[in-house]
Amino acid sequence: MKKSEINSTEIARLAGVSRSTVSRVINNYSNVPAETRDKVLKVIQEYNYFPNVSAQVLAGKRARTIGLFLINQGTVSGDILTNMLIVSVIEHASAHGYYVLTHIIRNAKDTEVIQNVREIFFQRRIDGGIFIGAANREPFIEELVEEGFVIGIVDQELSDHPEPNRVVSKFNNDSGMKQAVAYLAGLGHSQIGIINGDMNRLSGVTKYEGFKTAMGMCGLQVNPDWVLDGDFNETSGYEAIQTLLHKKMELPSAIIAANDSVAFGAIRAFKEHGLRVPDDISVIGFDDHAMSAKHHPALTTIRVDFGDMLKRMTTYLIAKIEQNTPDIKEISIDCSLVVRDSCRRL
Secondary structure, eight states: OOGGGOOHHHHHHHHTSOHHHHHHHHTTOSOSOHHHHHHHHHHHHHTTOOOOHHHHHHTTOOOOEEEEEEEOSSOSTTOHHHHHHHHHHHHHHHHTTOEEEEEEESOTTOHHHHHHHHHHHHTTSSSEEEEESOOTTOHHHHHHHHTTOEEEEESOOOOSSOOTTEEEEEEOHHHHHHHHHHHHHHTTOOOEEEEOOOTTSHHHHHHHHHHHHHHHHTTOOOOGGGEEOOOSSHHHHHHHHHHHHHTTOOOOSEEEESSHHHHHHHHHHHHHTTOOTTTTOEEEOSBOOTTTTTSSSOOBEEEEOHHHHHHHHHHHHHHHHHHOOOOOEEEEEOEEEEOOSSOOOO
């Protein structure tokens, strides 16, 4: 028998004890004589035996694994912010002795894909899950919450009837947009446009609503021609500006992007058309991820501490898994303006 194929019955035979004794040793029960325990452990170590995870789960033990699910139709590997989010969850889960099972959901409406995700939960291969990129109310996630699974959702607010097995995080996008618009207005800009994010997601809606409120507070009009459809990736920023420029209409003096990746795409499109940032048009991002300070020009942006948010999200999720805490957890993340080189005074 290969060492990789050995089971608890064979361990019991080699150690000259019963299978139940092997089980008591593995589970560190105290009612096993020291000499017997040593004999069993010696065989376990010699044959590199590890208990079957599925059997342990059936016995009521945790898998010590959380799921990380990214709902994203684009190329995840090329997005620096998304990679930072993934690594942050893995880092903080590892600090608590947990593994992370990751999966990309390309289409949240694909019934086969969603059924596979549901099976991961119902098979108890994971103890809970974190979702990034979900719509504000995603039906299959709501079903998992109703089933009692511990779920963390990035970029969601609590419902009117919050559940103790749901952990959510949201960003103070209203404050961020007020800071961005006020800064541009202070530089003399009155013609300000926006590239929106995914309007099915909470941040897409709250950023745009915050933009409109901020424009009104500064006594500025929102020009619908400068409200551009987008998403939260670089390609959407590039395509939004390409569409705007092809219309050959008057341009705003400044653009606020839904996030830094969108801003990078917008700046690339402007450059292709011979427009310089900030000499010809100013651009502000939102997030302040790793490449923003190194970009050319260095991007003025609204800083959001995603690392702290995901540390808190992962920590709360694992606490709920291990302690079944009844408290309601909503993580709210503030933001702040970071001034660099992508905006100019008029």
